[in-house]
Amino acid sequence: MAYEWDWSALWDNLAFLxxxxxxxxxxxxxxxAAALVLGLLVALARLSGRWLGAAAQVYIELFRNVPLLxxxxxxxxxxxxxxxxxxxxxxxxxxxxxxxISAFLAEIFRAGITSIATGQTHAALAIGxxxxxxxxxxxxxxxxxxxxxxxxxxxxxLFKDTSILSVIGVxxxxxxxxxxxxxxxxxxEVFTGVAVIYYLLAYPQxxxxxxxxxxxxxxx
Amino acid sequence: xxxxxxxLRAVGLHKHYGALHVLRGIDLTVRRGEVVVVIGPSGSxxxxxxxxxxxxxxxxxxxxxxxxxxxxxxxANLPLVRRNIxxxxxxFNLFPHMTALGNVAEGPRTVLRMxxxxxxxxxxxxxxxxGLGDKxxxxxxxxxxxxxxxxxxxxxxAMQPEIMLxxxxxxxxxxxxxxxxxxxxxxxxxxxxTMVVVTHEMEFARQVGDRIVVFENGVIIEEGKPSEVLxxxxxxxxxxxxxxxxxxxxx
Numbered sequence: 001m002a003y004e005w006d007w008s009a010l011w012d013n014l015a016f017l018x019x020x021x022x023x024x025x026x027x028x029x030x031x032x033a034a035a036l037v038l039g040l041l042v043a044l045a046r047l048s049g050r051w052l053g054a055a056a057q058v059y060i061e062l063f064r065n066v067p068l069l070x071x072x073x074x075x076x077x078x079x080x081x082x083x084x085x086x087x088x089x090x091x092x093x094x095x096x097x098x099x100x101i102s103a104f105l106a107e108i109f110r111a112g113i114t115s116i117a118t119g120q121t122h123a124a125l126a127i128g129x130x131x132x133x134x135x136x137x138x139x140x141x142x143x144x145x146x147x148x149x150x151x152x153x154x155x156x157x158l159f160k161d162t163s164i165l166s167v168i169g170v171x172x173x174x175x176x177x178x179x180x181x182x183x184x185x186x187x188x189e190v191f192t193g194v195a196v197i198y199y200l201l202a203y204p205q206x207x208x209x210x211x212x213x214x215x216x217x218x219x220x
Numbered sequence: 221x222x223x224x225x226x227x228l229r230a231v232g233l234h235k236h237y238g239a240l241h242v243l244r245g246i247d248l249t250v251r252r253g254e255v256v257v258v259i260g261p262s263g264s265x266x267x268x269x270x271x272x273x274x275x276x277x278x279x280x281x282x283x284x285x286x287x288x289x290x291x292x293x294x295x296a297n298l299p300l301v302r303r304n305i306x307x308x309x310x311x312f313n314l315f316p317h318m319t320a321l322g323n324v325a326e327g328p329r330t331v332l333r334m335x336x337x338x339x340x341x342x343x344x345x346x347x348x349x350x351g352l353g354d355k356x357x358x359x360x361x362x363x364x365x366x367x368x369x370x371x372x373x374x375x376x377x378a379m380q381p382e383i384m385l386x387x388x389x390x391x392x393x394x395x396x397x398x399x400x401x402x403x404x405x406x407x408x409x410x411x412x413x414t415m416v417v418v419t420h421e422m423e424f425a426r427q428v429g430d431r432i433v434v435f436e437n438g439v440i441i442e443e444g445k446p447s448e449v450l451x452x453x454x455x456x457x458x459x460x461x462x463x464x465x466x467x468x469x470x471x
Contacts (some may be wrong), residue, residue: 018283117313119309119311120313120315121316122276122313123307123309123313123314123372123375124274124299124308124315125299125302126274126276126302126305126306126307126376127302127306127326127327127331127375127376127378127379128299128300128302128303128327128331128379129299129327129330129331133330133331137326137330138315141317142315142316142317145317150302214411
């Protein structure tokens with residue numbers, strides 16, 4: 001028996017699905033912004049003295065190696081119990097995303113910083129800069145420029161990973177899709193539609209990242 | 221020689237890299253306005269000495285006095301010390317994300333906290349002085365090696381240092397670009413700048429140097445007036461080294 005496709009379930013609920021996009025974008029932007037700051041701080045910590053560097057390494061390895069889904073569920077269920085506070089689903093969604101992405105960003109920033117030749121630091125120190133000035137004026141501007149394409153790649157994967165937040169009831173695109181699929185008993189059409197929406201949004205971003213890679217090609 | 225004449229004095233400098241003992245008790249005095257040329261085979265410790273003199277490297281033992289102040293002391297304020305010691309590197313090390321003007325103005329701006337206008341005016345004057353007044357807004361990648369090195373000299377001069385250290389600054393240049401850089405250095409010397417120059421350019425050493433210091437295996441084996449050392453080296457190793465340079469030139 002051939003399946004009879006009925007796309008009206010998708011068309012009739014398209015507005016409801018697209019409503020979820022605002023939370024998809026919000027969760028992505030908030031997580032990315034927080035992870036950029038956190039990731040840079042962790043990278044600097046990782047490159048600094050022994051004790052701080054070791055702590056940063058534990059942070060990086062912990063959040064890189066625990067699956068995102070587990071992290072999301074843990075923050076949603078265990079953290080409030082331990083801390084004695086409640087988080088909105090959006091908060092408990094963006095927190096694990098931030099933690100996970102920041103761990104990856106920390107490694108990207110670290111690679112960027114260490115890729116800047118020591119001659120740059122020597123030249124800057126030689127004109128009397130302090131270590132902080134060397135970092136701010138000489139090393140970071142070059143390092144960040146160098147890792148911009150990698151940051152773009154992280155952004156695109158983060159944008160898609162927000163779909164995991166649907167499991168804790170964040171009303172983003174995937175969550176809305178699950179509601180529509182359940183309500184209409186048409187999961188095939190609805191999830192196909194959701195996949196196409198993600199693709200249409202993510203593909204131009206991926207093209208943008210390719211453009212970044214071309215524009216910021218490392219020139220020695 | 222009065223005490224006031226002495227700008228830099230290194231006493232009993234040692235430097236170890238793990239088991240490698242690259243400086244083995246260096247004593248060096250540089251008077252104000254003097255041009256000291258340091259020669260010797262590669263790996264003999266010349267570059268390590270320069271890097272110790274502005275504390276890019278920490279000497280393992282010994283003392284360095286600049287204007288009578290011990291800059292190896294724990295209390296030494298290194299950024300303050302280094303402002304006063306210009307350094308030019310073999311590989312230029314210009315800041316690639318800044319223009320030529322930005323490179324030269326960076327020290328005055330960030331370290332001396334000068335206004336943008338004043339810093340850029342100083343940078344412009346110096347770029348003109350090194351013959352690059354027309355390259356102000358060009359990035360290092362668009363400059364030849366010789367031009368980059370002249371920007372690097374201007375960058376060091378922008379801090380108005382009392383002494384300049386030159387670390388094989390023409391070794392990475394194509395032969396036809398060497399003369400322009402040496403001309404700038406020669407003019408600096410004529411203006412009375414105190415300089416310590418590590419180089420293989422014997423012609424420069426002979427004409428511009430007030431004194432030649434010969435390094436071998438981390439010790440100074442010979443020093444004296446360029447005319448004497450180059451014409452009549454006392455040490456067999458110096459003779460060998462000078463002969464090897466001559467062969468290189470003919471090759």
